[in-house]
Amino acid sequence: MKLVVVTDATVPAELPAVARSLAGRDEPVEAVTFGGAGTETGDLARVLGGHGVGRLHVARHALLDDYAPEAWGNALAAVIDRLGPSGVLASAGDRGAEVLAHAAARADLPLATDCVRLAGDEDGTWHVTRTRSGGVLLEDAELRAPVTLATIAPAVEVPQVPLQPAGECEVVESAVDVPPELARTRVVEHVASETGLSLATAPVVVSGGRGVGGAEGFAVLEELAERLGGVVGCSRVATNNGWRPHRDQVGLTGTKIAADLYIACGISGATQHWVGCMDSAVILAINTDPEAPMMQRATYAVEGDVHEVLPAVLAEIRRRAEEPAVAESVERQV
Amino acid sequence: MDIVVCIKRVPAFGAQVPLTDDGSAVDTRHLGFTIGPHEECAVEEAVRLVSAHGGRVTVLTVGPEEAGEQLRYALAMGAHRGVLVDTGTTDLDPEATATAVLAGLADEPEPDLLLFGDASADAGHGQVAIRVALARGLPVVGGITGMDADAGGGLRATRETPAGTEVFRVPMPAAVTVKEGLNLPRYPTLPGRLKAKKAELRTVSCAPEPGGLRTVGLRRPADDRAGAVPLGRGAAAAPAVVDILAELGKV
Ligand SMILES: Cc1cc2nc3c(=O)[nH]c(=O)nc-3n(C[C@H](O)[C@H](O)[C@H](O)COP(=O)(O)OP(=O)(O)OC[C@H]3O[C@@H](n4cnc5c(N)ncnc54)[C@H](O)[C@@H]3O)c2cc1C
Ligand SMILES: Nc1ncnc2c1ncn2[C@@H]1O[C@H](COP(=O)(O)O)[C@@H](O)[C@H]1O
Numbered sequence: 162m163k164l165v166v167v168t169d170a171t172v173p174a175e176l177p178a179v180a181r182s183l184a185g186r187d188e189p190v191e192a193v194t195f196g197g198a199g200t201e202t203g204d205l206a207r208v209l210g211g212h213g214v215g216r217l218h219v220a221r222h223a224l225l226d227d228y229a230p231e232a233w234g235n236a237l238a239a240v241i242d243r244l245g246p247s248g249v250l251a252s253a254g255d256r257g258a259e260v261l262a263h264a265a266a267r268a269d270l271p272l273a274t275d276c277v278r279l280a281g282d283e284d285g286t287w288h289v290t291r292t293r294s295g296g297v298l299l300e301d302a303e304l305r306a307p308v309t310l311a312t313i314a315p316a317v318e319v320p321q322v323p324l325q326p327a328g329e330c331e332v333v334e335s336a337v338d339v340p341p342e343l344a345r346t347r348v349v350e351h352v353a354s355e356t357g358l359s360l361a362t363a364p365v366v367v368s369g370g371r372g373v374g375g376a377e378g379f380a381v382l383e384e385l386a387e388r389l390g391g392v393v394g395c396s397r398v399a400t401n402n403g404w405r406p407h408r409d410q411v412g413l414t415g416t417k418i419a420a421d422l423y424i425a426c427g428i429s430g431a432t433q434h435w436v437g438c439m440d441s442a443v444i445l446a447i448n449t450d451p452e453a454p455m456m457q458r459a460t461y462a463v464e465g466d467v468h469e470v471l472p473a474v475l476a477e478i479r480r481r482a483e484e485p486a487v488a489e490s491v492e493r494q495v
Numbered sequence: 496m497d498i499v500v501c502i503k504r505v506p507a508f509g510a511q512v513p514l515t516d517d518g519s520a521v522d523t524r525h526l527g528f529t530i531g532p533h534e535e536c537a538v539e540e541a542v543r544l545v546s547a548h549g550g551r552v553t554v555l556t557v558g559p560e561e562a563g564e565q566l567r568y569a570l571a572m573g574a575h576r577g578v579l580v581d582t583g584t585t586d587l588d589p590e591a592t593a594t595a596v597l598a599g600l601a602d603e604p605e606p607d608l609l610l611f612g613d614a615s616a617d618a619g620h621g622q623v624a625i626r627v628a629l630a631r632g633l634p635v636v637g638g639i640t641g642m643d644a645d646a647g648g649g650l651r652a653t654r655e656t657p658a659g660t661e662v663f664r665v666p667m668p669a670a671v672t673v674k675e676g677l678n679l680p681r682y683p684t685l686p687g688r689l690k691a692k693k694a695e696l697r698t699v700s701c702a703p704e705p706g707g708l709r710t711v712g713l714r715r716p717a718d719d720r721a722g723a724v725p726l727g728r729g730a731a732a733a734p735a736v737v738d739i740l741a742e743l744g745k746v
Contacts, residue, residue: 228661231634234625255656259637262622266629271590271707274621293619297512298521299714300618306707345634350662354655361657365745389745397532400679407676408655413616414532414675422743431509443743445736446723454510458720461739465729473730477737478746 162244165214166237166251167194168260170203173252175319177212180250182320183281188247191216192330193240195233197226202332210330217332218244222339228256229347234263236337241268241308243335247285253312265310272310273302277317287311295413295436358392360409364421365391368411368438369399372427372448372467376404381471382426388478394418394438396428412437426467430455447471496550496644497606498541501596501624502534502569504562504585505617518712520586521617530565531616532675535572539680540642540673541610542573548644551575553603557595558585563696570691571683577696578603582703589618590706593626598701600631608650609670613638628670635670636663640677 163180165172172192180190192214194202198221206217220236237260241249249264251257253275265272277299278290287304292314304311360366367386369379379393386393395405397412411418413433419440426447428434435458438444446459447470456462463470506521507529513522530538541552554569555578556562562585566577580599587595600609609631611624621637628635641653645664652663652671665671683691726735740746 230637255638255654258621259625262625263629265622266626271588272620272622273708275619293713294512294617295619296716299716301711301714303709303711304707305709345666346636346663348661349664351658352660352662354657354659359657389740403679410676422740422745429510432512435510443739445726445739456723458718459723460720461726461736462723463726463728463732463736465732469730470732470736473733474736474740477733478740481737481741481746 162188162246163190164241164244164246164249165190165192166249166257166260167192167205167209168233168251168254168256170205172205172208172212173315174212175315175317176250176252176313177209177214178319178322179279179313179317180248181213182322183248183279189216190214191218191244191246193218193220193237195220195225195236197221197223200226206330206332210328214330215328217330218335219332220335220337222337224339224341224344224347225337227348229343230256230259230263231346232339232343233260235267235339235343237261237264238267239337240335246308248287248309248311251312253314258312261310261312268308270308270310271304271306272312273304274312275314276311277314279311279313285309292316295417295433296439297432297436360392360394360411360416361418363392363418365389365424366394366411366418366420366422366438366441367391367424367426368394368396368428369405369426369467370396370428370434371398373399373404374427374468378468379404381468381475385424385471385475388475389422391420391422396434425455425459426471428455429453430458496544496548496608497553497604498545498550498608498610499553499555499600499603499606500534500537500541500569500574500610501555501612501627502530502538502565503612503615503617504528504556504558504565505531505615512715514713514715518714519710520713528561528564529616530568531612533612533614533616533673535680536675536677537610537612537673538569538572538574539678541608543678544608544644546573550607553578553606555580555596555599557582557587557592557599557701559583566696567691567694568683570694571687572681573687577694579696579698581698581700585617586710587703588706588708588710589620589622590626590708591703592623593630594703595701596623596627597630598703599699600627602699605668607667609633609668611670611672613672613674624670624672631670633668633670634665635672636665637672639671639673642671642673642677
């Protein structure tokens, strides 16, 4: 059996698909999720059924009703022990990675995280490719264990395997023991985030680095971002200099974005920054140095001082915004 | 409050990542080394907590002898002691690294707080801390970007998720993995550096058994981006830029 671990209300489609591709012909793909006494699983079973998953095990215990990494990991280790799957997969999101790491530690098993490719061998060895340093490097590795544990990155290659008929997914209640002391690492409070555009999801990000020159220098980036319906981002140099808060930082240790348009102003394009913005559809670099890596890798490049280029761009946007009105009034006079 | 911070020596590369000819590792002959940003924040937080509550900060690293350089950097930031677990290399699998960290902790008094980075900057397995914490019977919370010691000897720790902030209240002793953004790490001062240079490091030798994940080789992903299209220079490029913005439907 291949077991997929569901840590949120949603299941990324690639998770069961990859599990299916790794499973032998007659090997079932099943799923496990966590819940308290009264936690409802909503339409999870229906969604999983659509992905060819035949069974959803609900590991239940009063301590599992809210996110509790140690307790969830402990419960997963117990489920692994009970069901004896040959492999266990979770998404490489914060929760999936954390719960699997806890289960791996408890079950004394190795774990391969952030995998983009997985393939099995006859002798049970998995050949995995995992991303390193945010995707700048790929690591080929062998995973050898009685139960192979891996988390899969969003960019995983999904092998084309025929889906099992989208049958019913049976829900199996599965009470688990959780040592009471594990209550020590439960979430005790949730504070909802402010609504509005966030760096991670904004369609446009206007980002500044050392070349912006200081905190005040970001005013013109703010203005452009607002004009384009986006938000301001920055490089680690801007964060470290105290020009911008860390929540604005794009990159390996900041936020990874995939905007429609990324405008990199005075940012050299170090790998650790690049991995944070490289999934954007269009990248425009503005830099005094035409040799800067960002100027080579971007879609479009403007050579120049950010404090000359951006004001000129804003002026041009305003000019064009007024233009049709001018054209119309000319028409009316005629 | 006694705090141990685990830091890892990692190569500092720029726009290109050089690999050895056989692809087995990053070619570090022409690179400097650093500690990851998450771990820098962990050191900073430890130094702040100890200056507020008293105690001492020990930094621990697993690697070659040269990793003493990273310990000294942390000492220059204000840590008090350094422990080098000499394994000859940082290229260990996460189970082996955890074993080596545990070997380094074995003769240390139990700290109130064991701090880690959320993930190491190069390998990024995201599991060494959890393995170490479990082996030591410590509670562990991960990905923390806010923390405070509370009066009852516990720790209030927060982490950001797309849905909002999650709050944990954890009894100490505990292990915590932190993320960059927790604080703004200081730059070491010159007197700090001089003092760190002379500091004594405790060295422990360790040859951990390999775990079940074996690195076969590293490679660079294919980069299929064509070179950038130049739009011109300075203010004169503005019309071309706005054409693109219009094409993308942004203005
Ligand atoms: C483990 C690790 C993780 C990291 N994580 C991140 C991360 O998440 N995000 C991140 O950004 N960095 C990260 N870094 C840091 C990264 O390596 C670079 O140091 C950083 O991205 C450089 O920022 P920068 O481009 O603003 O500065 P620089 O590299 O100094 O580049 C400044 C650029 O501005 C240009 N310039 C100067 N003046 C002007 C002007 N007037 N107009 C236009 N252009 C001008 C220059 O030509 C230059 O290209 C990380 C590093 C490590 C080791
Ligand atoms: N070689 C090492 N020496 C000391 N600490 C380490 C080492 N490798 C990893 N760690 C610690 O464990 C954390 C997570 O590492 P990883 O599991 O590799 O992502 C790091 O941020 C460090 O705090």
